[in-house]
Amino acid sequence: MQQNHIDALKKIVGEDNVMTSTEDLFSYSYDATPGHAHMPDAVVTPANTNEVSQIMKLANANKIPVYPRGSGTNLSAGCVPTKGGIVLLMTRFNKIVEIDLENLVAVAEPGVIVADLNSTVAVSGLIYPPDPGTVATATLGGTVCENAGGLRGLKYGVSKHYVMGLEVVLANGDIMNTGGKNVKDVSGYDMTKLFTGSEGTLCVITKIIAKLVPAPEAKKAMMAIFNDLDDAGKAVSGIIAAKIIPATLEIMDNATIRTVEDYMKIGLPLAAQAILLIEVDGNPTVVEQEAAKVMTVLKSNNAATVQIAKDDAERDKLWAARRAALPALAKLRPTTFVEDATVPRNKVPDFLRAVSAAAQKHNVTIGTFGHAGDGNMHPTIVCDIRDAEEMKRVYLAMDEMFKTAIALGGTLSGEHGIGLGKLPWMENQHGAVSMNVMRSIKRTLDPNLILNPGKLVGEC
Ligand SMILES: Cc1cc2nc3c(=O)[nH]c(=O)nc-3n(C[C@H](O)[C@H](O)[C@H](O)COP(=O)(O)OP(=O)(O)OC[C@H]3O[C@@H](n4cnc5c(N)ncnc54)[C@H](O)[C@@H]3O)c2cc1C
Structure with missing residues (x-):
């Protein structure tokens, strides 16, 4: 980037909101993904939509990546500025614009932290359900762009189920509005859904209209230990077949159980092949009935032990093991790679076995935990990225893992998105025709390929 571009950016957002020192550029050269880093030329923090529009016009005219x-x-690696250019930091967009209690809708800027939105609506007895492990740090814009989910995704879904409308700035600087507060809206192509999960490759989101739902009145948590992985798998399917949709239905495999026990010393049985953690929520009477039914299903599928939390303190204790995973x-x-390959829920045991076999075959350490109820697994590969020989084995294990998920009818990502990390397997999952269609959407909306280039759909 040339000095005149930096000067033009300073004119748009003010001198203080353009960072160019080596220390600042280094701080924004990476994100939470291991193995990817590249220095940007400038980090720019706009305060309003008009500023974003002017930045995009400048970048588009000069083909500067954003x-x-x-x-x-x-x-x-969604934020890594792989080709240099501008990191557009959206954290000054931090206002909750409106909480509309008649329509159960929040209007908020993308830099609002998800937990802040939740604590604001909690006083009205409402929740914004997408709850990634990072709720206390992740922004609403980041979660919408990654289509993030979390522990309660089985019952409540992921971000796309809550985004009703958006204000976005396109690559050429045009400002566009999609959707709105209407519960029913079937007018035109669903651009809100297209932009949700677009990982910064199609637009910059500057405002979000989000659906809120009533907070559950009661919750009940249970933990079951299984000596046989298939029994745990059958229990998961059995709970759903009994027409119960828990808010959370989590699984930890043997490698994870052993690691958590070594870390916490809470008495988890080292030989257990799986632990299930289940939480039902809703109306207090229904919660009691559902918890009783879940207990029956767990026991009839040979759970070695089943514990039910009697109060909040016991509930916290049960969740401690999962939180520690x-x-x-x-x-x-x-180095830790947390993946999120997802399979149909009845294929979870097959997937866990395949991951464990791949770990053994390539001599790498993988612990798998995740959202068994919706099939969204988190195979977690721990290694040392500085060891080139080990990394070769890690990538071989990853390759097997992703190809197995796809072969089982699954998907590369249940909630973390594609970015760069899973790009090599996108064609395996979607096929050449779908990839061409996705790339042509990218080229139409961003003909100069300046928005997060090379991510999600690769080079166009
Ligand atoms: C320990 C840990 C636990 C996690 N647990 C979960 C989990 O349980 N569930 C889950 O789904 N994820 C999880 N994540 C992943 C991560 O927290 C989520 O993807 C989160 O949504 C990212 O939010 P962010 O504000 O950090 O976004 P960023 O990382 O800053 O950005 C994410 C993507 O969105 C784009 N983007 C950001 N803001 C905008 C905008 N305004 N307009 C256009 N594009 C934009 C970026 O270019 C990037 O591609 C976890 C991560 C960690 C490190």
Whole structure:
């Protein structure tokens, strides 16, 4: 980027909102994804839609790459400025514009932290359900762009189920509005859905109209230990077949159980092949009935032990093991890859076995935990990225893992998005025709290929 471009950016957003020092550029050269880093030429923090529009006009006219960024917690290298250019930091867009209690809708800027939105609507007895592990740091814009989900995705879905409308700035600087507060809206192509999950490759999101739902009145958590992986798998299908949709239905495999026990010393049985954690929520009477039914299904599928939390303190204890899964695994080695391949829920045991076999075959350490109810697994590979020989084995294991997920009828990503990390397998999942259609959408909306170039659909 030339000095006159930097000067023009300073004119648009003010001197203080353009960073060019080496230290600042280094801080925005990477995100939460291991193995990807590149220095940008400038980090720009606009304050309003008009400024974003002017930045995009300048970038488009001069073919300068632009990488939108929220809190940088994504796990797919979505914010890494691989071709230099501008990191567009959206954190000054931090206003909750409106909480509309008659329509159960929030209107908010993309830099609002998800937990802040939730604490604001909690006083009205409402929730914004997408709850990634990073709710306390991730931005609403980042979660919408990654289509993020979380622990309660089985019952409540992912971000796309809550985005009703958007204000976006296109690559050429045009400002566009999609959707709105209407519960029913079938007018035209669904551009809101197209932009949700577009990972900063099609537009910059500057405002979000989000659906809110009533907070559940009661919750009940249970934990079951299984000595046989298939029994755990049958219990998962059995709970759904009993017409119960828990808010959460989580699984930890043997490698994760052993690592968590070593980390926390809470008495988890080291030989257990799976632990299921289940939470039902809703009306208090229904919650009690559903919890009883879940207990029956767990026992009839040979759970070795089943615990039910009697109060909040016990509930916290049960969840402690699941909350510790990622930190416990991450502590083992310097580098942690958290993947999110997803399979139909009845294929979860097959997938867990395949991951474990791939780990053994390539001599790498993988612990798998995740959202068994919706089939969204988190195979977590711990390694040392500085060891080239080990990394070759890690990528071979990843290759097997993703190809197995696809062969089982699954998908590369249930909630983390594609970015750069999973790009090599996109054609395996979608085929050449779909990839061509996706790339032609990218070329139409961003003909100069300046928005997060090379990500999600690759080079166009
Ligand atoms: C420990 C850990 C646990 C996690 N747990 C979960 C989990 O449970 N579930 C889950 O789904 N994810 C999880 N994640 C991944 C991550 O937190 C989510 O993807 C989150 O949504 C990213 O939000 P962010 O604000 O950090 O976005 P960023 O990382 O800043 O950006 C994400 C993507 O969105 C684009 N973007 C950001 N803002 C805009 C905008 N305004 N306009 C256009 N594009 C934009 C960026 O270019 C990038 O491609 C986890 C990550 C970590 C590190």
